[in-house]
Amino acid sequence: MAETKGVFIVGEVVEGKLAAVSTELLGIGRKLANDLGQELAAVLIGSGVGDLANEAISFGADKVYVIDNPMFADYTTDGYALAMEKLNAEVAPEIILMAQTFTGMDLSPRLAFKLGAATILDCVDLAIEDGKLQKTKPVYGGNAVAVYVSETKPQMATIRAKAFEPLAQDTSRSGEVVNFDPGLDASVIRQKVTGKVKEEVEGIKLEDAEVVVCGGRGLGSSEAFGDLQELAKLMGGAVGASRPPCDSGWIPTNAQIGLTGKMVAPNVYIGIALSGSSQHQAGMSGSKNIIAINKDPEANIFGIAHYGVVGDYKKVLPAFKEKCQELLGK
Amino acid sequence: MNMIVCVKQVIDPETPAASFKIDPEAKKAVASKDKGMVISPFDENAVEAAMKVKDAAGGDGKVMILSMGGDSAKDVIKHSLAMGGDEGYKLTDPAFDDSDAYATAATIAEAIKKIGDYDIIFCGRQEGDWDAGQVGSGIAEILGIPSVTPIQKIEVSDGKATVERVLADGYETIEVPLPLLVTVSNEIGEPRYATLKGIMAAAKKQVTNWSSADVTPAQARSQMLKIYIPVHEGKCEFVEGETVEEAGANLAAKLREAKLI
Numbered sequence: 001m002a003e004t005k006g007v008f009i010v011g012e013v014v015e016g017k018l019a020a021v022s023t024e025l026l027g028i029g030r031k032l033a034n035d036l037g038q039e040l041a042a043v044l045i046g047s048g049v050g051d052l053a054n055e056a057i058s059f060g061a062d063k064v065y066v067i068d069n070p071m072f073a074d075y076t077t078d079g080y081a082l083a084m085e086k087l088n089a090e091v092a093p094e095i096i097l098m099a100q101t102f103t104g105m106d107l108s109p110r111l112a113f114k115l116g117a118a119t120i121l122d123c124v125d126l127a128i129e130d131g132k133l134q135k136t137k138p139v140y141g142g143n144a145v146a147v148y149v150s151e152t153k154p155q156m157a158t159i160r161a162k163a164f165e166p167l168a169q170d171t172s173r174s175g176e177v178v179n180f181d182p183g184l185d186a187s188v189i190r191q192k193v194t195g196k197v198k199e200e201v202e203g204i205k206l207e208d209a210e211v212v213v214c215g216g217r218g219l220g221s222s223e224a225f226g227d228l229q230e231l232a233k234l235m236g237g238a239v240g241a242s243r244p245p246c247d248s249g250w251i252p253t254n255a256q257i258g259l260t261g262k263m264v265a266p267n268v269y270i271g272i273a274l275s276g277s278s279q280h281q282a283g284m285s286g287s288k289n290i291i292a293i294n295k296d297p298e299a300n301i302f303g304i305a306h307y308g309v310v311g312d313y314k315k316v317l318p319a320f321k322e323k324c325q326e327l328l329g330k
Numbered sequence: 331m332n333m334i335v336c337v338k339q340v341i342d343p344e345t346p347a348a349s350f351k352i353d354p355e356a357k358k359a360v361a362s363k364d365k366g367m368v369i370s371p372f373d374e375n376a377v378e379a380a381m382k383v384k385d386a387a388g389g390d391g392k393v394m395i396l397s398m399g400g401d402s403a404k405d406v407i408k409h410s411l412a413m414g415g416d417e418g419y420k421l422t423d424p425a426f427d428d429s430d431a432y433a434t435a436a437t438i439a440e441a442i443k444k445i446g447d448y449d450i451i452f453c454g455r456q457e458g459d460w461d462a463g464q465v466g467s468g469i470a471e472i473l474g475i476p477s478v479t480p481i482q483k484i485e486v487s488d489g490k491a492t493v494e495r496v497l498a499d500g501y502e503t504i505e506v507p508l509p510l511l512v513t514v515s516n517e518i519g520e521p522r523y524a525t526l527k528g529i530m531a532a533a534k535k536q537v538t539n540w541s542s543a544d545v546t547p548a549q550a551r552s553q554m555l556k557i558y559i560p561v562h563e564g565k566c567e568f569v570e571g572e573t574v575e576e577a578g579a580n581l582a583a584k585l586r587e588a589k590l591i
Contacts, residue, residue, distance in 0.1 A: 074502075077467075077477055102497050106479045109431070109464035113471035118432060118551035121463050134555065139460050140359055141343045143350045146460075146557040190476035192505040194492075199500040235591070243516065253517050254499055259461065260515070262498075268590050277344060289590050291581070292566070300347045305566040307588075309581050311574035319578030327586050 004153045007033040008065075008093040010043045010084070011056055012103055018052050021099040023059045023166035025159060028126055029097055030060040030167055035128040038094060041065060043087065045080055047073035050179070057175035060167045064177050065091075071186040074193040075103050079184070081110045086182035088115055093154050095133055097126075100158040108158045119156035120148045124163040133157065141259060142282035161263055162286065199254050204238045206257065211237025212266045214257060214284070216274020217244035218294065218313065225251050228272065231321050234330060240264065242280040258283035273313045276301025293317065331391035331486065332447045333380045335415065336438055336465070337373040339399050339406040340458040342366045350559070357557050358428075359459070369406040372454025374413075376514040378521040380452050381414045383486055392416045394445060398426055398438055404537065411532035412524030418537035419445065425547035431460075435468030436548035441540060442473065450491065451511040455480035463513075470511035478504055482517035 009029045011022035026042065033040035041063040042056035053064040067083050084107070088096070096111070098104035100122045112119035124145075125136035133155040135148045206212060213232040215225055225239065232239045240257040241250070257264055259279040265286035272293050274280065277300060284290070285304055292305040295312045302308050309316050341359050351360045361367060369377075377395070384391045395410040397403040398421040407418035421441055429437065442448060451473075453466030470477035482501060483494035489508055494501045496515050524532075569584050571577035585591045 105463055109467040110471055113468045143347060144352055144557055144559050147555045148552045149555060150552045152551050190506055191478060193502055194505055195503040197500045247516055247520055302566045303347055304562060308566045308568050309577045311577055315574045316578035319575040320582050323579040323582035324591060327582060327591055
């Protein structure tokens with residue numbers, strides 16, 4: 001096996017800028033590279049992404065591989081996996097990290113299997129121990145945490161958003177930019193992207209809201225979510241849901257907070273009539289102040305809540321809202 | 331149209347945190363005998379996806395259910411057959427136990443090659459126990475077929491599929507030739523109930539049992555060093571009142587006190 005060297009992160013471009021999670025990848029990538037005494041490289045794949053190489057360098061990359069071609073304008077499994085396979089054959093990195101985005105969670109496993117390597121997705125911690133990458137990830141929906149290693153190379157993982165910190169941006173940093181041509185023909189890509197539909201959310205985005213009001217199965221209907229919308233508006237926040245209300249069609253699926261939904265960490269999280277399954281907790285346990293209203297005193301959510309009221313939300317919520325209105329002078 | 335759905339039996343993901351225990355020697359959660367074992371939720375969505383394709387073709391097509399697991403995996407095969415699957419394949423052998431994502435995908439891929447004809451393979455986007463989220467993509471890579479993950483809709487015509495792939499704030503439409511593998515997300519829709527008629531019909535459907543004599547076990551590529559339940563520090567302050575309504579009002583007052591409102 002060829003000697004492997006270098007920590008690689010696959011960066012993503014969102015609205016013409018390096019995605020926040022890509023700067024987080026560079027943050028943990030820098031630490032791992034330092035621990036190994038190796039270089040940190042960023043890989044940017046797309047069309048017209050070369051301009052972002054300097055941004056990657058300013059966030060910690062020593063080198064940036066730019067794979068720029070119209071055939072990569074849309075993410076496709078085949079396009080990106082084959083391009084990475086070519087790059088890996090050429091440069092033989094020790095570690096390849098990606099983010100647990102819809103791109104990373106698709107690309108990392110496909111690429112790992114293609115390279116005869118192993119990846120672990122959604123890691124909340126990464127560390128070098130005895131020269132090997134230890135990968136820590138939540139399992140059983142978040143009820144437990146497992147630590148994995150692998151003997152195969154490259155060592156791969158995806159990171160959960162906001163699990164790691166970016167370095168402070170330093171635009172005076174210098175690095176090397178390498179244009180890499182994987183020499184692929186567009187015909188090798190079997191996935192043809194024919195359209196994209198964006199489901200706009202009204203008001204504040206869940207991930208950015210300082211206050212999140214979240215409803216669960218106990219709400220029983222889409223009308224009940226209207227009450228939550230009013231409370232959220234009053235408190236200047238956004239409305240989310242656990243999975244059951246989304247599956248029942250009471251609220252659009254883009255409101256789902258959880259392991260396979262949005263991850264939020266607001267200053268105030270209020271969970272109403274939701275049990276707080278581990279999968280849901282995975283999406284909000286980082287919230288600074290967790291408040292729960294549930295008629296079941298044994299509900300899981302009370303295990304992580306800071307404040308709670310045991311009672312039927314239909315009685316608790318109106319009184320809570322009224323008092324809030326009074327206190328806020330509205 | 332031949333479809334294969336890969337399903338896994340897991341410890342009920344809705345097990346309350348208070349009853350959830352880890353066996354540190356076995357390095358996995360403790361199952362309370364055979365109670366509390368269910369079909370992995372996203373795998374049930376995968377069965378639903380296959381049934382939607384079969385329905386759209388007027389009932390034409392064969393849906394094969396494949397499960398790698400212990401002997402009790404026959405229960406999730408039975409459940410999937412009751413939802414409308416046509417025949418089952420069960421992979422059971424101590425040599426298949428405690429496989430990582432690679433070994434699982436490799437073993438299942440070999441079983442699929444043995445089954446032979448397939449147009450679409452459906453998997454859940456991630457399993458309800460390990461949440462690895464890799465087996466579907468791995469099976470596709472080993473078989474050399476294209477994959478799209480995760481999807482919320484699939485339509486088939488003229489030897490190709492049009493799928494909707496889930497994105498963070500919406501979806502994209504993708505055209506891809508058959509044979510194809512997709513992993514399925516809950517946005518596909520609620521899985522249909524197994525009716526009494528379906529359950530009775532399932533009892534008569536063929537299930538083939540394979541062991542390591544039929545399908546070669548594979549070597550894992552990842553090792554689990556340890557598994558533990560994180561300790562949560564902190565306590566919930568329960569706010570009360572003479573009435574439940576008063577408790578609600580007191581809660582708002584308490585939050586104001588904490589400068590959260």
